[in-house]
Amino acid sequence: MNIRFGRYIHSFSTKLSFYILLVVALIFVAGFVWNYRSSRDFVSNEAVERVQASLDGAVMKIDNVLNSVETAVKNMSWVVADNIDDPESMYRLTRMMLVDNSFIIGSAVAFEPNYFEEKGHYFSPYSYRVGDSIYNKQLGREEYDYHYDDWYLIPKILGKPYWSEPYFDEGGADMMMTTYSFPLYDDEGKLFAIFTADVSLDWFADQVNCISPYENSYNIMISRGGTFIVHSDKSVVLNETFFISSSAIGDSRFKEVGHKMQAGERGVATFERDGQEFYFVYAPIKTTGWSVAVSCLYSEVFAGVDSMRNNMFWIAAFVLVIMAVLCYVTIFRLTAPLAQFAQSANDIAHGNFSARLPRVKSRNEMRMLRDSFDYMQRSLIKYTEELKTTVANNERIESELRIAREIQLGMIPKIFPPFPERKDIDLYAMLVPAKEVGGDLYDFFIEDEKLYFIIGDVSGKGVPASLVMAVTCRLFRTVASHVSDPAEIVASLNNALAESNESNMFCTFFLGILDLQSGKLLYCNAGHNAPLLVAPGGIVTPLDVKPNLPLGVIGGFPYVPQETMLEKGTLLFLYTDGVTEAENPAKELYSDARLKEVLAAANSDVRSLVNDVKSSVDTYAAGTEQSDDITILCLRCNAEEDCMCEVEKELHLVNELSEIAKLPLLVGELASEFNFSEEQVFNFNLVLEEAVTNVVMYAYPEGKSGSIDLVAKCDGKSVMFVVSDSGKPFDPTLVPDADVTLPAEERRVGGLGIFLIRQIMDSVEYRRNGGMNVLVMSKKI
Amino acid sequence: MVVNILNEGDAKVIVIDGRLDTVTAPELERSIAPLLAEKSQTVVFECKGLEYVSSSGLRVVLSSYKSVVSNGGKFMLRNLSKDVRSVFDLTGFSRILTIE
Numbered sequence: 001m002n003i004r005f006g007r008y009i010h011s012f013s014t015k016l017s018f019y020i021l022l023v024v025a026l027i028f029v030a031g032f033v034w035n036y037r038s039s040r041d042f043v044s045n046e047a048v049e050r051v052q053a054s055l056d057g058a059v060m061k062i063d064n065v066l067n068s069v070e071t072a073v074k075n076m077s078w079v080v081a082d083n084i085d086d087p088e089s090m091y092r093l094t095r096m097m098l099v100d101n102s103f104i105i106g107s108a109v110a111f112e113p114n115y116f117e118e119k120g121h122y123f124s125p126y127s128y129r130v131g132d133s134i135y136n137k138q139l140g141r142e143e144y145d146y147h148y149d150d151w152y153l154i155p156k157i158l159g160k161p162y163w164s165e166p167y168f169d170e171g172g173a174d175m176m177m178t179t180y181s182f183p184l185y186d187d188e189g190k191l192f193a194i195f196t197a198d199v200s201l202d203w204f205a206d207q208v209n210c211i212s213p214y215e216n217s218y219n220i221m222i223s224r225g226g227t228f229i230v231h232s233d234k235s236v237v238l239n240e241t242f243f244i245s246s247s248a249i250g251d252s253r254f255k256e257v258g259h260k261m262q263a264g265e266r267g268v269a270t271f272e273r274d275g276q277e278f279y280f281v282y283a284p285i286k287t288t289g290w291s292v293a294v295s296c297l298y299s300e301v302f303a304g305v306d307s308m309r310n311n312m313f314w315i316a317a318f319v320l321v322i323m324a325v326l327c328y329v330t331i332f333r334l335t336a337p338l339a340q341f342a343q344s345a346n347d348i349a350h351g352n353f354s355a356r357l358p359r360v361k362s363r364n365e366m367r368m369l370r371d372s373f374d375y376m377q378r379s380l381i382k383y384t385e386e387l388k389t390t391v392a393n394n395e396r397i398e399s400e401l402r403i404a405r406e407i408q409l410g411m412i413p414k415i416f417p418p419f420p421e422r423k424d425i426d427l428y429a430m431l432v433p434a435k436e437v438g439g440d441l442y443d444f445f446i447e448d449e450k451l452y453f454i455i456g457d458v459s460g461k462g463v464p465a466s467l468v469m470a471v472t473c474r475l476f477r478t479v480a481s482h483v484s485d486p487a488e489i490v491a492s493l494n495n496a497l498a499e500s501n502e503s504n505m506f507c508t509f510f511l512g513i514l515d516l517q518s519g520k521l522l523y524c525n526a527g528h529n530a531p532l533l534v535a536p537g538g539i540v541t542p543l544d545v546k547p548n549l550p551l552g553v554i555g556g557f558p559y560v561p562q563e564t565m566l567e568k569g570t571l572l573f574l575y576t577d578g579v580t581e582a583e584n585p586a587k588e589l590y591s592d593a594r595l596k597e598v599l600a601a602a603n604s605d606v607r608s609l610v611n612d613v614k615s616s617v618d619t620y621a622a623g624t625e626q627s628d629d630i631t632i633l634c635l636r637c638n639a640e641e642d643c644m645c646e647v648e649k650e651l652h653l654v655n656e657l658s659e660i661a662k663l664p665l666l667v668g669e670l671a672s673e674f675n676f677s678e679e680q681v682f683n684f685n686l687v688l689e690e691a692v693t694n695v696v697m698y699a700y701p702e703g704k705s706g707s708i709d710l711v712a713k714c715d716g717k718s719v720m721f722v723v724s725d726s727g728k729p730f731d732p733t734l735v736p737d738a739d740v741t742l743p744a745e746e747r748r749v750g751g752l753g754i755f756l757i758r759q760i761m762d763s764v765e766y767r768r769n770g771g772m773n774v775l776v777m778s779k780k781i
Numbered sequence: 782m783v784v785n786i787l788n789e790g791d792a793k794v795i796v797i798d799g800r801l802d803t804v805t806a807p808e809l810e811r812s813i814a815p816l817l818a819e820k821s822q823t824v825v826f827e828c829k830g831l832e833y834v835s836s837s838g839l840r841v842v843l844s845s846y847k848s849v850v851s852n853g854g855k856f857m858l859r860n861l862s863k864d865v866r867s868v869f870d871l872t873g874f875s876r877i878l879t880i881e
Contacts, residue, residue, distance in 0.1 A: 657804050682833060682864040689835045693803045743877055752836035752872060759871050 012335055017327040021320060028316045035312070039305045047213070047301045048268050051281045051294050054211045059283050059292055061207055065103050066180075066199070066287035070161070072101045073182045073197050080109055080184060080195060087116045087123065091136045094127035097197060098134050105129045105177065106169075106198035108139055109184075110146055115192055122146070128198075152194050155181040159191075163288045166201055166229050166238060176201040176238065178288070205230045208292055214300040224289040226258060257282065261291035271295075337366050341373060353380045401463070404437045408466050411473050412443055416607060420765060420776045421722060423646065423715065424516045425451055428606040429633040430614060432578075432626070439465025439507075440576050440629035441473050445480075449516050452480050455574040455633050456509040456528065456551070468505045472497065472551065476511075486511050486524035487561035490551070494526065498555035506552040510545075510574060519566045519637045524559050526551050529580075534571040534609075538600040543572070566637045571606065573599060575613075578628035582617045585624050590617055606634045647673050651710040655696045655725075659708070663688045670714050680781065683760045684719065690753035691723045691732075691775055699727025699773065718762075720778040730773055731766045783830075784812050792823035798830030801838030810841045817845055821853040829860040834868055846878060857881055 076097055083089045090109045097107035110124035122140025140146050147153070155162040164179040182195040208219050208230045221230035226241035236245070242258045257269045257280060264284040271280055279301065282293035299306075340358035347355035357374060360367045409431070416428050429442050439458030444451060454476055458465040472493060479492045490511055497507065509526040523543075527550030530542040546560050566572060575595070582590040598616045602609040610632050617630065651666045653659040667684045670676065676684070692708060700706040711722040737758070738751035758764055761777045768774070782805035785796040793816055801809060817824070826842065834842075842858070849856040859881040861869065869875040 660803050679864055679867070685833065686835055686868065689802055693835070693837065696803075738872070741873060752839055756836055756868070756871060 012338070013328055013332040016331045017324060020327050021324050024323060025316075025320055028320070032309075032312055032316065036305065036309050039308065040302060043302060043305050047296065048279060048281060051211075051213050051217075051279070051296060052266075052268075052283070054213060055281055055283045055292060055294055058207050058211050059285055062204055062285050062292075063287050065203075066163075066285070069101065069104060069180055069197050069199055070287070072097060072104070073161075073180055073195055077182055077184055077195055080193070081186075084186075084192075087119055087125075090125035091127065094125055095134055095136060098127050098129055101197070103199055103203065104197045105175070105200045106196075108196045109193050110139065110152055110196065111193040112191065113147060151179040151181045151196055155183045155194055156191055159183060165223050165225060166227065168238060169198070201229060211292075211294050213294065214296050216300055217294055217296040219292065219294050221285075221290055221292045222258075222261060224262060226262060229290060230292075261293065262289075264289060264291070334366070337370070341369060344373060348377065348380065353377050353384065401437060404463065404466060405433065408433075408437050408470065411470060412441065413445075415767075418444070419446065420767075420778075421711075422446075422516075423713070423720075424638050425514075425635065426606045426638065427451075427453075427633070427635040428610045430610050430631065432614070432630040434461055434578065434626045434629050437463055437466035438629035439469050440578065440631035441469045441507075442574075442631055442633045443473055443476060444633070444635075445477075446516070447481070450484075451514040451516055451635070452511070453514070453574075453633060453635065454509065454511045455531075455576065455631060456507050456526075457576040457578075457629070457631070458507040459505055459550075461629065464503065464505060468497070468507060468552075472507055472509070484513065485561065486513055486522045487559045490524045490526050490548075490559045491557070494549075494551045494553075494557055494559065495555045497552035501552045506550040508550045508576075512572070512574075514566060514635070514637055516637060519568065520563065521566045521572075522561060522563045524548070524561045526559060527553075529575070529577060531572055531574040532596070532599060534573055534599050534602075535567065536569045536604065540596045540599045568638065569604075569636065571604070571609065571634055571636045573609075574633040576629060576631040578626070578630035579613065579617060579632060581628060582621050582630070583624055583627060584620050584622055590620050594620070604636075606636055610634050646713060646715040649712045651712070653692065653708040653710060655700050655706045655708060655727075657693070657696055659696070660689050660692055663692065663710075666710065666712055670712055670719065674714050674716055674719075674781070676781070684721075687757050687760050687777060688721060688723075690757050691721070691777065694730075694732050694753055695723065695725045695727065695773075698730055699725045701728075714781070716781075718778055718780045720776065723775045723777075724772045726772055729768050731768075732775065733764055733766045782808065784809055786813070786816060787827075789825070792825050794825045794827050796827040796830065800833040801831060801841070802833060802835045803837040806835075806837035806841045809838075810844070813845065817848045817852075819852065819854075822849070823855040824849045824857075826858045827860060828858055828862070828865060831862065831865055834865050836872075839868070839872060839874060842874070842878070855879075 076093060079093055079096075080090070083093065094107040094109060098104055106126065106128040108124050108126035111119075113121045116123055122138075122142075122145065124139040124146055125136065126139045127134055127136050151162070151164045154164070161180065161182045164181065166176060166178045169175060169177050177198045177200050180197045180199070182197075183191050184193045184195055186192050204221065208221050211217075211219050218232045219230060220228060220232075220242070222242045223229055226243050228237050228240055228242065228245075231237050242261070243255060251271055251273075253269065254271060257267075260267060261282050261284070264286065266283040267281075269280045269282075271278055277298040278295045279298070280293060280295045282291055284291050337358040337360055344355045344357050354377065357370055357377075360370045412431060413429075418427055419425055425446075427444060429444070431438070431440055431442060433440065439461055441456045441458070442454060444453035446452075456469070456472060458468040458472070475493050475496055476489070479489050483489050483492065490509065493509070497505075507526075508528040510523065510528040510531060511526075512521055512523040512531075514521050523545070525545040526548050528545075530545045533541050533543055535541070543564070544562065546562060548559050549557050580590050580592050580595055584590075594616070595613065598613055599609070602612045613632060614630070647670065649666055649669055651662065653662065664681075664685050667676075667681055667688065670684075671681050688710070692710070695708050699708075706725060706727055709722075709724040711724075713720045713722075732754050735751055735754050737755045754764075757777060761779045763776075763778050765776045766774065767776070782797065782799035782801060785798075787794040787796060795813055795816075797809065799805070824845065826845075846856045857879040858869075861880060866875070866880075869878070869880065
């Protein structure tokens, strides 16, 4: 499997760059917001102060002019009082007022009705300015009774000087003006005239309009009654009040501000109109009770701050882009070797230990990683070499062990049934080593109609145990051929093993000598577990054994022999502890009890009984590794009575086909004794004919004569034919069966004979024995 | 073993009495060899008196069958005894030969 590396590296650089940029951007934004807020506050305070300052300047100028008018009027009032006896001199005085005060555009002394009898009801000398010239005229006349004008009546009633509401003078100077009226009293305190001075509002408007802190700021001035005196829209001047236009805005606070202005207060308010916010700064003119206000748009006030904010934004964006590129490039270059390392690791994982590593020049962690990789590669190469050597050694040892196993298994008899011609003994044995070679052993042979058999278990496993096992087996064969007393044999083996037992190995051992004719069993145990007796009814009992000591423990140990009679049909089951101590995956032992159960229920045939036990153990172990050698030997001495009634017929033939004609005689003799059916006779004839034909046809070279010995045995339960010849070795059981399923055209005319024998008989076995071909065929009847 | 060859219409009937074993099989083979060489004929093995047959006998039956069929003729067996029949059954011959 090849791992795809590209995307990991990309995500690494991208992710790291992203986080760095995120943090920087957050810091930028925070600083930016803080800076913008404080700048805005600062600019706002500055702007308000600046506007207030210029407003105050304008207000002060206006106040000064108005005060100077008041003062001029007050001073001239004395002169008027002094010249009261000369009415005509009033024109001179009013003219003086205009000459002395450039702000005054008109001045009058309006007398009470009939104050001078010769001047009549209306007398009001008046001087006024037209351009640079000053003209005089008499104001009062029939059409214009000034006694009821505000400028005359209000000061008269109030009894104190009065600034009139602004008005447009149509009769006099024809301009917008305000009039200061000063009441004059005689010595008795009686009002005799009102002294006035007219001031043009144009000048005030100029003063107010001079306040221009921002391009689009605009100014207003309102009178005590709220009437506009100055406004950017000339049509509303003197025609509308502040409250009318404030109701158009619909903001109640605006009206509130109007009241504050009327009350002579000063302050700052903020409003929104037509979607635009603006400051509204106002201050009073104390002399007349008027109020001046300047309104400035936020957008203008903060134009500088906003443009600075925009600049900062673009600078920040630019810096972030540059940083993003730098970050990505730097991180990518730093981590680029990682991808190559990953590729190298992948190559190494695929077995290429000399995979190329990325070059790292700088002495940093990447260099450390490279050095580690380099070291790992060299170590891997070294260890692999070592491992190869070890494996080669192991393979050699294993192959030697395999050979050792073959040699070891070659020492014990493995052909079953071992004595097919004997009906008096059934025997089957099995040895399964846990490791390649094992320490278990069994052996048996028949001498003088006595079956010598042993089973044993050498302590330990592996090669040492197998050596002791081999020695024990050989010793047994040697000693038993000379000595027939079991205790004596065991004692000899014990002494021989104990004598040179430097590695303290020992061997549990059981020896039995069974008299095949009488069923008498002589035995001697050397520390081995007791064999089991299985009676025909499935009753399992242990053989009574004295434990004694295992072979090889102490030389000269006095072994005690024992003897018993083996009942007919009773099985003797010998085993090593590998059977009962087999473990299942839960480490539980197979146990004696389980073995006894299986034996009680097992088949009476020795071979299938042993196989039953072994498969029961395998099932129990359920794949758990076999921890100890498993060895089983099972035998049964068949009853003498059976032997007594056995009929054995022999027939000696020469290798000629015509001899086949004698076969029916042999079969016929048996048939008459055991009442064979016609079919049985037919079949046995067929079997014998096929077997003998085989020998005649193939055993001897053409033309050479030879003999064929035929033995037929029957005990009433089964029949057995043994065909022996001294021809060339030939195992007919190896001839492949004819394929009886083929259509006739494809049939070969061979192999039918042995096929028929196999079909008819239960077992067909071939042995080469002492230069003889021996074919044993048996069948239950 | 005794072999008689009879004509039964167009068919050749080979009557076999006694044992057909390794010894007698070649005799049968010899006595019917000329007969088998003829084209397109029906050959019947009359087995009423056949007591015994071994694999050698089966071989003769098989080779006879093959040569009759290859010459475009028909081959059949009849009146097999139970024991003989069982040998034909065991070897699968009863499935490939026509047995009446």
